[in-house]
Amino acid sequence: MNQAVCRTALTLAALLASTAALAETQAVTPYADIRYRLELVDQDGLAEQAAASTLRVRAGVKTAEWHGLSAVVEGEAIAVLGETSYNDTVNGKTAYPVVADPSDISLNQAYLRWRPKAELELVGGRQAVNFDNQRWIGSVGWRQNDQTLDAVRVTAKPARGASLDYLYAWRVNRVFGPDSPQGIWRDTDIHGVRAAYAIKDVGTLSAYGYWLEVPSQPSSSSRTVGVRMAGELPVGGEGTFLYAVEYARQHDHGANPRRFALDYWLVEPGVKIGPASLKAGYERLEGNGTVGLQTPLATLHAFNGWADKFLSTPASGLRDFYLDAAYKVPGKGPLAGLTLRAVWHEYGSTTGGIAYGREWNALASYPLGKRFTLTAKLARYEADGFATDTTKLWFQIETKL
Template sequence: MHRLIFGVSLLAITTSAQAGEVKFKPLLDTRLRYETVDQQGIAKDADSVTMRVRSGAELSKGPFAFLAEAEATLAIDQHYNSGVNGKATFPIVADPQNIELNRIQLQYKTKPLTVTVGRQRINLDDQRFVGAVGWRQNEQTFDAVRVEWSGIKNLKADVTYSWSVRSIWGIDGGKFGATNRPQAMSGDNIFATLAYTTKIGTLTGFAYLVDEDETVVALRRNSSQTYGARFAGAHAFSKTVKLSYAASYARQSDYHTNPVDYSADYYAAELGLEAKGFKLTGGYELLGADSSAPGIAGSVFAFQTPYATLHKFNGWADKFLTTPAAGLEDKYIGIGYTVPKVGKMGPLAAVVTYHQFGSDVGNRHFGYEWDAQLSLKTSKRTTILAKFADYQRYGISDFAGDADTKKFILQLDYIL
């Protein structure tokens, strides 16, 4: 595939270059991160220091553009379980060492139409169902054909066919018995959205069809068909006061290779009020479960979003990357404050969020979590970030990995 895309790209760029100059854009994205994890039930604390570099270039002329980008992650301090390095005596920090071709794509772009072919980054809507997992050092990318069309005013159609998803587990994916953490997941996936923008917000209908071809049963359980809608918008009362709102509903059921016969619902709602630098946010999210499905634990199976940017949702301790078999209810409230300028630096942004977690089936109470983050943009290209998460479970563990967990992250980003 790489040779085909590269050959077609060179042909397109060379042909275009005959009529004018080819534009060259260098790409560089680096991140140095320290992460420590203290998890109950695991004797040793995780301490990871990782450095990630993405570098590449984009050549463009007229409507054509060819992009190639490599990604490399180096583990400077390896006292952690990366998920695929076999170090099970430490808690997981899902940033394994890696070197790979992160993106290689050919794009055709005009005002109403964009077509992208190859290994690419895809973030759809709020990334609840499809995203690049930008928080992790190794990005999730898609071998795909994506078509975006906006030929009618206020209307946008976005359809993707993906035959392989390159995971965050990198070149060691699947090693040391971690067969449910492969380097890539092959299949026939279709992601489709249709968005209509109004004065009060954007209404988006979506269909996500995930069809895993993998032999591992745990991966085939991700095969699903999800149909739903989301509405999101904002209203400004004045120059300093704004209300934002969002609501989503979806219905998911088994699809093609999934061995479990199930169906489950998804609900989400969020309100945010901003005033003079402060922002108060409150929300509710439910990933439902089917109590009649003969799934995990022999009793229930829940709504799953395997290709989402999961760290964005349900707490930064990452306890619910896989929805518990009994489903997940997340009630949360947060407050943030932003200072636009700190001397010659800024913005400086702080946020604190509290979550209460429970189940959809069985009235279980999983636990609660406090999250906090402080970020400062020190220059046009550089950002410093500190993040803390503290998850405390209630009573007896209800699902694999349910344990009191504290995380602290300190990182430095530089983007060209």
């Protein structure tokens, strides 16, 4: 057993022991999330294939509410099991493909919540923040290390179905960990405003504005204003029409050395019949040949293919046409709860007529009892005019206590 595994085991034992002791006071609720993952990557142009065997242990406590006050404290440990046969972005193993899961022990979340009444909530401290579908701000839950913000967030619900959010963040704790030059964005000046209204039997209309000033990464500084409408409409029987439509406009901001004004579009219709669903989508992140529209605080793995070829939008922009089919086995049989999903993407530029490539994604997820979930995922990217052919395969087991 290597030192990283020992540290993880000791950290887990300490966290569970402390949370169990606190639970006896009935003032707190302990919780834990343990995830093992094997990620395999074969990428053309690199001499080696990656094999990342990692264990993520996350445990914390939630306090009971007292005069509207409550708190969450959460620790996290990530260990590499076996050889580090991958580029974790900080170990210098550049002959291997990147798997952005470096070993780490950290304070993942620590925040205080004040809810003086049901219609108002203030949260201050290190926290995971997810807005809408996480296209602009998300916690990147797929990676072993979350993306969290040191921030203050205010949420108000002035009327039934309506909500207002304001966010100010002075630090971004990114998935790469504190040892990476890009792992922490300090002294940021990030403001976010979001207003949403749920229209009965129609969907949720939201409008937002995000102002990002990142001194350590000026090219990520931008201001974005947009509007989104998404919902589900019954169409008779077991049928449901699914839809999402979104538009945003992004400009340079703060110390960004480039000047630009770029558009974002999303159109995603779909249908759900019983346990099956099918969606078609068109997402467009504009580029002008010099710079592309960027979403650096997004949960990027959830967009534009699981091979993660477009974590940064190319200067010529990105056009993504996709089909997404899913099926969840219903009932109480041995396969009940099994989820199957397949996604196909066709990528191109928004300027210059470049065909980037195409990608297939597949997923199977199966619950083992009430606490364990098995997941297998596949991504196959076939390059034309962007990046190189890449195949990724994941096997994962996770339990939540």
